[in-house]
Amino acid sequence: MSRISFEEALKMYEMDFFDLAEMADKKRKELHDKKTYFNINRHINPTNVCKDVCKFCAYSASRKNPNQYTMTHDEIMEIVKDIDSRGIKEVHIVSAHNPNTGLEWYLEVFKKIKTAYPHLHVKALTAAEVHFLSEEYNKSYDEILDLMVENGVDSMPGGGAEIFDEKVRDYICKGKVTSAQWLEIHKKWHQRGKKSNVTMLFGHVENREHRIDHMMRIRDLQDETGGFNCFIPLVYQTENNFLNVKKDITANEILRTMAISRLVLDNVPNLKAYWVTSTVNLALIAQEFGANDMDGTIEKESINSAAGAKSANGMKIDEFVQLIKNSGFTPVERDSVYNEIKVW
Ligand code: V47
Numbered sequence: 001m002s003r004i005s006f007e008e009a010l011k012m013y014e015m016d017f018f019d020l021a022e023m024a025d026k027k028r029k030e031l032h033d034k035k036t037y038f039n040i041n042r043h044i045n046p047t048n049v050c051k052d053v054c055k056f057c058a059y060s061a062s063r064k065n066p067n068q069y070t071m072t073h074d075e076i077m078e079i080v081k082d083i084d085s086r087g088i089k090e091v092h093i094v095s096a097h098n099p100n101t102g103l104e105w106y107l108e109v110f111k112k113i114k115t116a117y118p119h120l121h122v123k124a125l126t127a128a129e130v131h132f133l134s135e136e137y138n139k140s141y142d143e144i145l146d147l148m149v150e151n152g153v154d155s156m157p158g159g160g161a162e163i164f165d166e167k168v169r170d171y172i173c174k175g176k177v178t179s180a181q182w183l184e185i186h187k188k189w190h191q192r193g194k195k196s197n198v199t200m201l202f203g204h205v206e207n208r209e210h211r212i213d214h215m216m217r218i219r220d221l222q223d224e225t226g227g228f229n230c231f232i233p234l235v236y237q238t239e240n241n242f243l244n245v246k247k248d249i250t251a252n253e254i255l256r257t258m259a260i261s262r263l264v265l266d267n268v269p270n271l272k273a274y275w276v277t278s279t280v281n282l283a284l285i286a287q288e289f290g291a292n293d294m295d296g297t298i299e300k301e302s303i304n305s306a307a308g309a310k311s312a313n314g315m316k317i318d319e320f321v322q323l324i325k326n327s328g329f330t331p332v333e334r335d336s337v338y339n340e341i342k343v344w
Helices: 006-012 017-032 073-080 103-116 127-136 141-151 166-173 179-191 208-225 251-264 280-289 317-326
Strands: 035-039 041-044 090-093 121-124 196-202 228-235 293-296 330-334 340-343
Touching (some): 041 073, 073 103
Parallel strands (some): 035 293, 090 121
């Protein structure tokens, strides 16, 4: 089958809603049947002090969020202390771009975690953080990525991609890692035989063309490297930030975007319905629109909840599993690189 072009993808937004759902569902079934993957994980956000100013961000310390914090390594180790008894298989560690801590603060904690818990998967440092560390400490991307590997980072999360269109990007997060740099960093990571994810922040000032362009740039890099495990559309949360978008994106537009991404990104195996930003109910429905992954239980979340998402305390595993079952899908616990651990 020939690939979906930019124009065809754009036209899909005009399709009958349920026909589009059916097309995406067919693709989902081909790849994953009725399985919905999830991970028992813990998010840790060690500092909210940031030298960058992204208009959409409510997490970083600013006029709207004056409560600065930076965790010590001991505090981080305290969080992971009894990780095995909680069934946790992955820590997802993402910070703001704090110029006051030193490079070691960022990197050595991974080694400490890996030494104490060698079996735990460390997913850490977005390409935006890699770029920040490279500029701040005068090191090349290669040097930072090598240091990550040396210190025990297993995979990279997909944060910081936002929207690749340069004009929109300039408006929402000028000064941060550029689109080309974000993609270059992931390419270099993939060239080390490592996996990563890729996000898209939508529902703010971007339009449909910008979303399709974003997907096309991901598809092109994936053709080269095959290193992306998962695409994660993040629904923009409107509270406590400087972007000043008053109108929420509709469920219709969210689900269409998910379905189209499932079809356009024919080379990315997994599509995540990130319940944190979509709400749990819509994430469950998104399973009918191509999504086959629900992220995980999370335990604690600070970035999206700062902007209004109801995710600050994660979800209990039993409830999570029951909701997936009740919606007619099969909950499958996975590891961070999509090996199946247990059918629940
Ligand atoms: O990069 C910031 C986004 C991201 C807002 O790789 C916002 O598995 C919505 O990337 N509204 C961090 N989103 C979260 C992230 C992520 C989450 C889950 C799994 C994975 C993965 C990655 O949150 C940031 C930014 O794009 N964000 N502010 C906001 N107001």
